[in-house]
Amino acid sequence: MRWVGLAGLKTMAWIPVESAVEELMPRLLPVEPCDLTESFDPSVPPRTPQEYLRRVQIEAAQCPDVVVAQIDPKKLKRKQSVNVSLSGCQPAPEGYSPTLQWQQQQVAQFSSVRQSVIRHRSHWKSQQLDSNVTMPKSEDEEGWKKFCLGERLCAEGAVGPATSEGPGIDYVQIGFPPLLSIVSRMNQATVTSVLEYLSNWFGERDFTPELGRWLYALLACLEKPLLPEAHSLIRQLARRCSEVRLLVDSKDDERVPALNLLICLVSRDSEEIEKEEQAAAEKAVTKEDFQGEWTAPALEFTAST
Template sequence: MKSDVDELMPRLLPVEEYDVEDFDPSLPPRNPQEYLRQVQLEASMCPDVMVAQIDPKKLKKNQTVNISLSGCQPAPEGFSPSLKWQQLQVANFSDVRQNVNKHREHWKLQSLDNNVVMPNPEDEEGWLKFCLGEKVYFERLLSQDDNDNDNPGIDYVKMGFPPLLSIVSRLSQASVTIVLEYLMNWLGEKAFTSELGRWLYALLACLEKPLLPEAHSLIRQLARRCSEVRASLESKEDKRLSALNLLICLVARYFEQNDLADKE
C-alpha cells in the first residue's frame, strides 16, 4: 500500500522502502535514501496554502513618502555666478583631475609623515576629525594656546589634515565615496567651513567617471545642500559664497547634472 507521501506527488527520485521499525525520521539520515525519505515526510506536513498575518497599523507607520528632489534652491538675487565664471571653473577643475590621475601612482608611493594616520574606511568619527580637525569637530574656538608664537607649527590634529595628493591618492573609489558620504552627513547637520570645502573639492576631483550610483546620488545631495546653505547667507560678501557656488557648479556642469545648474 502506498503511503500518503507517495500519493501527494509523483516520485522524481527512487527511494527505497524502509521497514517502519527500521526507519526513524527523528534521527539524522544514515544514507541518501533516508535523507530523501525525510524530505518527502517534511513536505507532506506543509500546508497547501500559507496565509501571512499582516497588521494594518504597522503598515500605516511605514508609509512611503514621496519627496521632490528636483533642482537646487534658486540663489538669492545677485548670489549666483555668471555662465562665463562657471565655464572657467569647469575648465580648471578638468585640469586638476587630469593632474590627479596622471600623478596618482607617484603620490601613492610617497611616504606619509609619522603624524598622518589615516582612519579605517568604516570609522566615520575618525574621518571627520581627520578632515575637519578636532577644533571643528568639537566646535571649539581657537584658544590662546592655539596661537602661541612659541609653537609656530600647525597642529593638524586640531586643525585637520589638508587633502594632500599623498593622502587622497591612497583612497580607493569605494573609500572616496564613503568619505564623501561622511562629509555630506556632516554638512546636513553642521555649518559649512573652509576645511570642509577643501575636502569636498578634493574628493570630487578623485571621483572617476562614469559615476557609480552611490556617488551620483551623493553629489546631487551635495549640490542641493550647498544651495540651501547659500540661500541662508545674508550678504554677497560672505566668504562661503564662492566655495558654495563652485561646488554647485562642478556637480551641475562638470558631472552633467544640468537640472541643478545655476542659470544666468
C-alpha cells in the first residue's frame, strides 16, 4: 500500500509488491485486478475508474523503491539570501559600538593568530611544562576553572586585585596564562569542554582580564569546521558579552573593547571571513586600540584604557 499519483492527483491503491514487510501491512483500499479490454491504452486519459487505477498501478511499478536527490551545494550557496545573525545578542549602547575598520583589523589579527597556532602546534606541544603546571583532566570542570582563573577568583566573595605576600608569582592563586605550551596540548574535545566551563562561569559573574585571555586563546584553538556544540558555545558567549556590555557604566571602561572584540570575532566568524583568513594571515596588521597580542610563548589578552 502506498501513495501514488497521476497528473497532480493522489490515491491509495493496492499494488502487488515483493517486499514481505509491505505484504504484512493492511490494505486501506483493496483493488482487484482490472478486467480491461484489449483496446486499453495507458497513454491516453482514462475513461473509467478501472482504467485510472490500472494506470496508477503501472506508474507505481515504474517508480524506484529508493530515490536519492543529487544536490549541488554550490548552486544552493549562490542562491543563499538569508544571513543568520547572533540571535539574542543585545545591541550596543550608543557610543559603545566599534568602527568597521576596527572590527576588520581585529578579525585579520585573530586570523593570523589562529594560523600561527596551527603551524606551531607540534613545536609547542613538544616543549616541557614547568614543574608547577599540572593540567586537569578534560572532564574536571572545577579543576579547569581554577587552573585558568585561579583559586582566588573562583572562591566565593573574591573581589579586588590579587596580591602576593611572597616573592614570585603564585599561579595557583591567580591562574595560569594560556601559554602556547599549554593550549597546544589540548585536543579539540578539551578545547570545547574548557570553553564551555568558562562560559558557564562567565554566565554568573563579571568579565575579567584572566577570563578574556583564555576565551581569546580557546577561540584561536578551535579548528574548522566547527563542531555543532562549538557553534552553540560561541553564540552563547557572544550573547553573554552583549549582556555584560549593557551593564557597563562608561564607554571608556576597559571591559568595553574586550567585550567588543569577543562579540566581533564570533559574529564575523562566517564563511566570508574564512575565505579571507589565508590572505589575512600573511599580512602584518598594525596593533591599534585594543588587540589580542600574540607573543611566544604566551598568548596575551590586554585591554587598553
